Amino acid sequence: MQTPWDYRYSSRSQRMASSAIRELLKLVEQPDIISFAGGLPAPDVFPIKEIEEACSRVLHTKGPQALQYGATEGYTPLREMIASRSARYGLNISAENVMITSGSQQALDLLGKIFINRGDRILTESPTYLGALQAWNAYGAEYVTVPSDDDGMNTDYLEEALRAGPKFIYALPNFQNPMGTTLTLKRRQRLVYLADKYGVPIIEDDPYGQLRFEGEHLPSVSVIDSQYRSSPNEKGYSGNVIYLSTFSKILSPGLRLAWIIAPPEVIRKLTVAKQGTDLHSPTFNQVVAHEIDSGGFIDQHVKLIRKVYSERRDAMLDALTEHMPTGVHWTHPQGGLFLWITLPEGMNTVEIFKYAIEEKVAFVPGFSFHPRGGGENTMRLNFSFCKPEIINEGISRLGRVLKTQMK
């Protein structure tokens, strides 16, 4: 049907191609496919009962407030709760440093809106989080990339990239999406040092930081940067690193609640942008998220999530050892939801995807996570969604496909 809208799309909308993933994933919707393609949390660990109780308490005690319009920055008690949780990890901030967003995707969109002019260069890891690219492509971002290895962003290549004059650095230090890798302490320090040397600020995206199964907690880049600029052991917040995290992985993604930690002036700019974007995130969901944590529930709950995801990661690692042909490399995530497979050079995981679908198993081809191309021989696997026995069966199917393709 022809309509008068057909020739009226913005030039911006031409840059917002539907992601290749999205098109491929339509193939995954058949029910008998074992899918490692999505990034879904395990529904088994959704705290349904606790959310129901919190909904009831909120509606009984604060109904009119919870159902009314709210402040653009977010529900103050929730912002305070996030500030005090952050203080435990060494970031000494207050509610005025916190804005509530409708998922981390909105945080990325709002940051793009207030910072990115068409043609601005953003420094990212390669591969990096696809959602950031989708948000920022709309604002005309271009990318300067630093390659990653099993220890995250390879900071040996960082200085050269910084000399390209990026507007900011975008980094995912913990259990990175898509690779599942963790940036080592030494590299975090190097990142902070070099960013300071060139005066380039950092956006640190940390959706999975609470989901560490093994190894010791590493200080966030925002904490390292804050310490770097102040006297030893002083807790503070430098403002040079904008930090993002979310309730999607520790409570439920269906609530669409995440947060941004930034200097107050950046929060004010974000607030003006959010006012025109969706006015505010759902009051009800915010009050419920605050209510559910009133007895310290989230700390308890993440222990369960870590246990379940850790078992599933183990199941996937074991299955990979059992079923993969030689020449296939995979990462060993210390937390999070994903791991990353690298096939020998010359293999093409988009081609292999079609055979995998025939064998009723799905993954995400890795090329789509590379802002400047590359990664044709890589793929992302999610281990949080499927139960261990399903994981084993799925990896066994994938092994069969790869053995045939790698002959």
Added chain:
Amino acid sequence: MQTPWDYRYSSRSQRMASSAIRELLKLVEQPDIISFAGGLPAPDVFPIKEIEEACSRVLHTKGPQALQYGATEGYTPLREMIASRSARYGLNISAENVMITSGSQQALDLLGKIFINRGDRILTESPTYLGALQAWNAYGAEYVTVPSDDDGMNTDYLEEALRAGPKFIYALPNFQNPMGTTLTLKRRQRLVYLADKYGVPIIEDDPYGQLRFEGEHLPSVSVIDSQYRSSPNEKGYSGNVIYLSTFSKILSPGLRLAWIIAPPEVIRKLTVAKQGTDLHSPTFNQVVAHEIDSGGFIDQHVKLIRKVYSERRDAMLDALTEHMPTGVHWTHPQGGLFLWITLPEGMNTVEIFKYAIEEKVAFVPGFSFHPRGGGENTMRLNFSFCKPEIINEGISRLGRVLKTQMK
């Protein structure tokens, strides 16, 4: 505190000034002020019990789905419900014409994102809805305006404005925000005719359409346009009018749920934009909104809202008759949340606002709703939020201020 972010804001963000309303409204937050400034629904009519019951039923029967990630377009049963409700009003559409958004503000933002290039001219009424201006200013919109009177947009001036080559027309035919006026049937037909003559499509924003207290329902511009293009009495959807509405005024604004009706191709473009903007609106809220209407609750509930708002509008009209000095003109809304006051030429409601605050009563000065200036002698009053006796007291205070100022 200086940070490296200070010189990195986008040129877009310079265009997104915090609204003058927002700054003024900070003065309103004193508890003893009677505020007609906001646009808040009456919390007295929030269906708290029904929402609680729906939350419980949803979490018991569909918990894992309701708390998980969902489709960007929205929860299919909710989209179907909106399609079938729309059919009752003569718009024969299906779920593929419907996208769920995080409030109407997001609908306006996404439409700006996919349609507006910097410098594009948008045809609006003057005054018009401030939220649309806030959303579209970020994308560099400019405005061509048509003056309004007590019957809505004055279509006598429309043809001249259309010849300026606007990208689309933005119209609020029912109980317009800010004026409370309703576009007459004749003017709706004229709008459709002239828009077709110049090939310019229309965005029809209808947040209050269900809240008519008196007079007969008028067909929406989208229905009139669809009939205009098809054989008589045939129900269909032309696609030339994109229609917006919301659950904020008929259920609760704190759920942040609204919808867009558009041709499937526009919905696809919006979906790609929304994917990068906030991935999807909260699954939980969508499933709850669908559940709450399963027994036809919304139709019942709007009767209550109409009754309560109608009483409050009457209280305000009576109080205005009682307390306003001669020379003050006001609109007589047939529905909605607002009415509009015009003072004699030369009066300035921004000046008067300060005296009003001293008298502990607040309104929104009308100039901010005018995309190209004007309206210094106008103000918007909300009648949905305060109880009738409070309305009378507030208008009596405002009357005292105006009598002093108009001497």
